[in-house]
Amino acid sequence: xxxxxxxxxxxxxxxxxxxxxxxxxxxxxxxxxxxxxxxxxxxxxxxxxxxxxxxxxxxxxxxxxxxxxxxxxxxxxxxxxxxxxxxxxxxxxxxxxxxxxxxxxxxxxxxxxxxxxxxxxxxxxxxxxxxxxxxxxxxxxxxxxxxxxxxxxxxxxxxxxxxxxxxxxxxxxxxxxxxxxxxxxxxxxxxxxxxxxxxxxxxxxxxxxxxxxxxxxxxxxxxxxxxxxxxxxxxxxxxxxxxxxxxxxxxxxxxxxxxxxxxxxxxxxxxxxxxxxxxxxxxxxxxxxxxxxxxxxxxxxxxxxxxxxxxxxxxxxxxxxxxxxxxxxxxxxxxxxxxxxxxxxxxxxxxxxxxxxxxxxxxxxxxxxxxxxxxxxxxxxxxxxxxxxxxxxxxxxxxxxx
Amino acid sequence: xxxxxxxxxxxxxxxxxxxxxxxxxxxxxxxxxxxxxxxxxxxxxxxxxxxxxxxxxxxxxxxxxxxxxxxxxxxxxxxxxxxxxxxxxxxxxxxxxxxxxxxxxxxxxxxxxxxxxxxxxxxxxxxxxxxxxxxxxxxxxxxxxxxxxxxxxxxxxxxxxxxxxxxxxxxxxxxxxxxxxxxxxxxxxxxxxxxxxxxxxxxxxxxxxxxxxxxxxxxxxxxxxxxxxxxxxxxxxxxxxxxxxxxxxxxxxxxxxxxxxxxxxxxxxxxxxxxxxxxxxxxxxxxxxxxxxxxxxxxxxxxxxxxxxxxxxxxxxxxxxxxxxxxxxxxxxxxxxxxxxxxxxxxxxxxxxxxxxxxxxxxxxxxxxxxxxxxxxxxxxxxxxxxxxxxxxxxxxxxxxx
Numbered sequence: 001x002x003x004x005x006x007x008x009x010x011x012x013x014x015x016x017x018x019x020x021x022x023x024x025x026x027x028x029x030x031x032x033x034x035x036x037x038x039x040x041x042x043x044x045x046x047x048x049x050x051x052x053x054x055x056x057x058x059x060x061x062x063x064x065x066x067x068x069x070x071x072x073x074x075x076x077x078x079x080x081x082x083x084x085x086x087x088x089x090x091x092x093x094x095x096x097x098x099x100x101x102x103x104x105x106x107x108x109x110x111x112x113x114x115x116x117x118x119x120x121x122x123x124x125x126x127x128x129x130x131x132x133x134x135x136x137x138x139x140x141x142x143x144x145x146x147x148x149x150x151x152x153x154x155x156x157x158x159x160x161x162x163x164x165x166x167x168x169x170x171x172x173x174x175x176x177x178x179x180x181x182x183x184x185x186x187x188x189x190x191x192x193x194x195x196x197x198x199x200x201x202x203x204x205x206x207x208x209x210x211x212x213x214x215x216x217x218x219x220x221x222x223x224x225x226x227x228x229x230x231x232x233x234x235x236x237x238x239x240x241x242x243x244x245x246x247x248x249x250x251x252x253x254x255x256x257x258x259x260x261x262x263x264x265x266x267x268x269x270x271x272x273x274x275x276x277x278x279x280x281x282x283x284x285x286x287x288x289x290x291x292x293x294x295x296x297x298x299x300x301x302x303x304x305x306x307x308x309x310x311x312x313x314x315x316x317x318x319x320x321x322x323x324x325x326x327x328x329x330x331x332x333x334x335x336x337x338x339x340x341x342x343x344x345x346x347x348x349x350x351x352x353x354x355x356x357x358x359x360x361x362x363x364x365x366x367x368x369x370x371x372x373x374x375x376x377x378x379x380x381x382x383x384x385x386x387x388x389x390x391x392x393x394x395x396x397x398x399x400x401x402x
Numbered sequence: 403x404x405x406x407x408x409x410x411x412x413x414x415x416x417x418x419x420x421x422x423x424x425x426x427x428x429x430x431x432x433x434x435x436x437x438x439x440x441x442x443x444x445x446x447x448x449x450x451x452x453x454x455x456x457x458x459x460x461x462x463x464x465x466x467x468x469x470x471x472x473x474x475x476x477x478x479x480x481x482x483x484x485x486x487x488x489x490x491x492x493x494x495x496x497x498x499x500x501x502x503x504x505x506x507x508x509x510x511x512x513x514x515x516x517x518x519x520x521x522x523x524x525x526x527x528x529x530x531x532x533x534x535x536x537x538x539x540x541x542x543x544x545x546x547x548x549x550x551x552x553x554x555x556x557x558x559x560x561x562x563x564x565x566x567x568x569x570x571x572x573x574x575x576x577x578x579x580x581x582x583x584x585x586x587x588x589x590x591x592x593x594x595x596x597x598x599x600x601x602x603x604x605x606x607x608x609x610x611x612x613x614x615x616x617x618x619x620x621x622x623x624x625x626x627x628x629x630x631x632x633x634x635x636x637x638x639x640x641x642x643x644x645x646x647x648x649x650x651x652x653x654x655x656x657x658x659x660x661x662x663x664x665x666x667x668x669x670x671x672x673x674x675x676x677x678x679x680x681x682x683x684x685x686x687x688x689x690x691x692x693x694x695x696x697x698x699x700x701x702x703x704x705x706x707x708x709x710x711x712x713x714x715x716x717x718x719x720x721x722x723x724x725x726x727x728x729x730x731x732x733x734x735x736x737x738x739x740x741x742x743x744x745x746x747x748x749x750x751x752x753x754x755x756x757x758x759x760x761x762x763x764x765x766x767x768x769x770x771x772x773x774x775x776x777x778x779x780x781x782x783x784x785x786x787x788x789x790x791x792x793x794x795x796x797x798x799x800x801x802x803x804x
Binding site for chain 2: 398
């Protein structure tokens with residue numbers, strides 16, 4: 001049995017490498033960028049008008065002129081205009097190229113316009129007011145998005161602006177989820193008194209969906225020979241196999257032995273933690289195998305604590321830090337195990353993140369997961385955790401609605 | 403021009419109502435539940451063994467017996483067994499029904515098993531140890547998930563457990579996104595010197611995708627008659643229309659007039675805020691029309707500040723609170739406007755959320771959005787905001803990786 005920190009180290013020492021693929025920009029939300037996105041020209045690409053109003057010559061204003069004859073207009077999307085007579089002005093629109101001869105833009109709100117003449121109502125202007133200079137945001141050739149960035153709406157906007165309608169992203173692993181256990185029936189069946197419906201595979205498939213991975217799913221009964229035969233024939237097609245159940249100390253927990261029989265190398269089995277102690281991790285060639293415990297809270301916690309950060313790193317995502325929250329009550333936990341306590345997360349108007357323990361009935365209590373939001377990680381070297389102390393947490397829902 | 407608070411009030415007073423629809427559970431991530439999910443039987447449905455080991459009679463142990471002959475086994479998924487001889491024991495597996503006559507389970511780790519006999523190595527046990535009682539998590543008939551819950555992995559798990567492979571969720575609005583402006587060309591075109599590529603529609607479409615809304619997209623040039631004609635024929639097919647551009651004070655900003663011409667009622671135009679002042683909001687019958695400013699930061703801010711909370715409420719989501727963050731530096735902002743400042747969000751090991759201002763070049767600086775994470779909302783009645791003060795923020799990316 002190894003410590004949580006050592007288990008994580010081993011998991012992170014065996015990242016997946018699945019290469020890259022090119023996808024359409026409109027399919028890219030949540031994917032991890034695998035190229036640099038470079039400004040194809042200056043941002044903005046020309047001296048740009050930022051307010052609707054008139055463009056005039058600043059020196060004329062400085063000399064005391066306040067009334068300017070309107071000699072034309074510069075719409076957005078038009079070629080660059082010229083202010084030929086510096087004592088006149090042009091109407092200019094947001095997004096237009098600043099006409100030559102113009103070095104200040106006065107907003108309509110600060111003007112009176114009558115009979116083709118604009119009177120400036122302000123006593124002070126400054127040169128270049130309301131002008132957004134070519135290249136002042138970013139210069140052509142500059143890297144705007146680095147490799148590893150998770151694509152959200154703002155990244156999509158930048159890619160659109162530079163004309164990237166296809167982008168290179170981390171390829172997703174071909175993934176198989178396997179449930180095991182004779183007590184499990186499928187979601188659309190009515191379980192007999194001694195049976196329950198499968199839920200782990202649905203929970204884990206949903207975690208994968210948030211990465212846009214579409215897994216295959218299969219079920220194994222508690223029959224050693226069948227497990228060996230089916231695993232051996234199935235795993236060849238996949239980069240990643242996520243199993244749940246069959247890794248505890250029970251007489252029918254055949255998975256560790258079956259995985260060994262088909263040549264999967266065990267990297268560790270059992271971690272000093274609650275829930276999720278029986279977690280098993282191994283590899284075969286380039287395939288990684290996460291075998292989670294069968295209890296619903298345990299399998300879900302291991303998926304959040306080990307699998308997700310492993311996947312983030314395998315996909316070369318730059319987003320890997322955990323947030324921290326303050327316990328709102330004392331917690332006592334005696335066993336020499338890292339305790340992943342279910343908590344509800346509140347964003348307090350003090351700017352603090354607060355964690356409210358949601359005590360369930362242990363690792364079988366799958367209904368408790370819906371009342372909580374996260375697992376807060378309490379270290380194994382202590383038994384008492386005080387109200388007001390701060391610990392990292394692993395959220396399993398989208399808490400800040402980004 | 404109205405205050406941000408009043409604009410929000412008007413927006414929230416005109417929610418969309420699009421009914422419900424039934425969808426497959428495996429398509430439900432991120433959707434808003436519109437039914438109560440009820441425990442179809444007790445959770446757990448039987449007295450359940452929580453550890454692999456042996457099941458025995460507690461009174462026998464209390465009387466001093468330590469060695470128990472193993473008389474059989476109770477696997478998970480099997481019918482309930484019976485411990486006929488109370489001085490013997492049964493091997494019991496996690497997930498099995500506790501056999502009649504058994505009222506304590508001892509883990510394999512706390513046993514020595516030799517020649518068909520199990521010796522308990524512990525000096526103390528307690529009655530019902532390692533037994534998870536029928537109905538102790540949730541009783542049959544209890545509501546486990548309330549209407550309004552946003553579906554994440556843990557909710558999918560509960561639905562699977564109670565056999566709901568179809569669930570009722572809020573129907574999504576049929577949505578049209580419209581860009582406008584002669585300066586805009588499409589993503590796959592090379593803009594001329596006075597043109598730029600469309601990016602607002604891509605950014606807004608990505609926001610919609612996070613709700614699983616698949617919008618239609620169209621573009622309008624700055625031609626009043628064309629705008630009227632095309633809007634009139636198109637909007638009949640949609641519940642929701644999101645426009646960008648054409649709502650400022652410019653001579654070619656035809657949208658307010660064009661929307662009025664086709665019978666759209668203006669609910670407000672212009673909000674005391676930066677960015678996004680020219681934001682326009684209206685309705686026609688049951689259709690809601692958000693007309694965002696054309697500047698990329700402005701349109702995105704308005705989508706985050708008004709549209710997303712409006713959509714959350716229209717979908718009857720129970721998730722509507724904003725988080726709070728502490729400014730890490732003084733900010734000065736003079737205009738009498740609510741200031742939505744771009745910030746990078748850091749989760750500090752103190753448990754505090756910290757906001758680092760990311761100063762860009764204003765509402766045209768779309769590249770700045772990728773360096774920040776959120777808009778922090780600084781009220782209009784002050785000019786100075788101090789380091790250490792706390793304000794609500796609107797995140798536009800998934801900051802806590804749930």
